Amino acid sequence: xxxxxLFLIFAMILLINIISASAPTLGTFKINSDIELKQTCVINxxxxxxxxxxxxxxxxxxxxxxxxxxxxxNGDFNYTLNSSNTGLLGSYRVNxxxxxxxxxxxxxxxxxxxxxxxxxxxxxxxxxxxLFSLILFGVIFLLSFFVFSMPSKNEKDERGFENKILxxxxxxxxxxxxxxxxxxxxxxxxxxxxxxxxxxxxxxxILGFLFETMLRISWPFTFIMIAWIVVMLIHDSNLGKQxxxxxxxxxxxxx
Numbered sequence: 001x002x003x004x005x006l007f008l009i010f011a012m013i014l015l016i017n018i019i020s021a022s023a024p025t026l027g028t029f030k031i032n033s034d035i036e037l038k039q040t041c042v043i044n045x046x047x048x049x050x051x052x053x054x055x056x057x058x059x060x061x062x063x064x065x066x067x068x069x070x071x072x073x074n075g076d077f078n079y080t081l082n083s084s085n086t087g088l089l090g091s092y093r094v095n096x097x098x099x100x101x102x103x104x105x106x107x108x109x110x111x112x113x114x115x116x117x118x119x120x121x122x123x124x125x126x127x128x129x130x131l132f133s134l135i136l137f138g139v140i141f142l143l144s145f146f147v148f149s150m151p152s153k154n155e156k157d158e159r160g161f162e163n164k165i166l167x168x169x170x171x172x173x174x175x176x177x178x179x180x181x182x183x184x185x186x187x188x189x190x191x192x193x194x195x196x197x198x199x200x201x202x203x204x205x206i207l208g209f210l211f212e213t214m215l216r217i218s219w220p221f222t223f224i225m226i227a228w229i230v231v232m233l234i235h236d237s238n239l240g241k242q243x244x245x246x247x248x249x250x251x252x253x254x255x
Contacts, residue, residue: 024110026094030118034083040076041098043106051077051098059090059114070096089114116208129193136186143175143182150175154239163243165236170229177225184218187211 029035037056041048055066064085070077077098086092092114097107150172155164191207 026110026112028113028115028118029086031089031114031116032083032087033118035081035086035112037070037079037081037094037112038076039070039078039096039098039108041100041106041108043098043100043104046100048077048098048100048106052096053079054095054097055093056081056085056095057093058088059092060088064092086114089116129189133186133189133193136182136189140179140182140186143179147172147175147179154236162239165239165243169232173225173229173232177222180214180218180221184211184214187214 026035026037037053039051041051050072051070053065053068053070056064058064064081068079070079090113091111093109093111095107095109097105099105150168151166152169152172154162154166154169157163187207187210191211
């Protein structure tokens with residue numbers, strides 16, 4: 001059931017982006033970058049006299065600018081939106097109109113998208129990212145199940161004394177280390193997916209922060225894992241000597 005829900009979520013994400021791609025759009029740009037707003041206008045086979053921007057709206061609907069004249073060039077009109085106004089992730093709406101003569105006006109509207117990468121993932125890339133993410137999630141879940149199922153300490157008798165060394169606990173530590181590395185890889189895939197998908201771009205900052213944080217502490221984590229194994233090896237070595245001594249004592253008594 002959980003797998004079906006995940007596939008449904010990814011299918012909805014793809015559908016949202018296909019629908020949004022059908023709307024008039026200037027393109028996708030990187031966050032906090034200057035954006036050249038363009039408009040071409042021809043009425044009755046003649047180039048328009050002027051074009052103006054009625055408004056540019058943030059993804060949340062609040063207004064950035066309004067009633068701004070665009071600059072006329074050889075083949076179009078343009079206006080540069082400053083990078084200080086492109087700090088929100090999402091889809092921006094641009095409304096405007098162009099005039100020809102005194103009584104002919106043509107209105108227009110289009111959108112442009114802002115995400116962390118400035119690029120849109122293709123459908124193939126999106127499916128590949130989603131597939132790898134699902135596979136990694138499944139592997140992490142399976143390894144986590146084994147980690148919780150495996151013993152973390154040596155076997156003890158009814159008095160609470162260790163009487164048998166369990167080497168499987170070393171495999172458990174290896175699985176924990178592998179899970180950590182796979183989580184970093186999963187976060188990297190999810191961050192790439194979120195950075196390229198408009199509908200997921202709001203999560204890119206969080207995923208990117210988690211990825212960077214876990215990547216930075218990977219060396220301390222590796223040191224902790226190695227130290228953990230060394231401590232267990234020393235403990236098991238001492239325990240093995242003690243168990244062997246007790247075993248020899250029992251043989252001496254029986255003899």
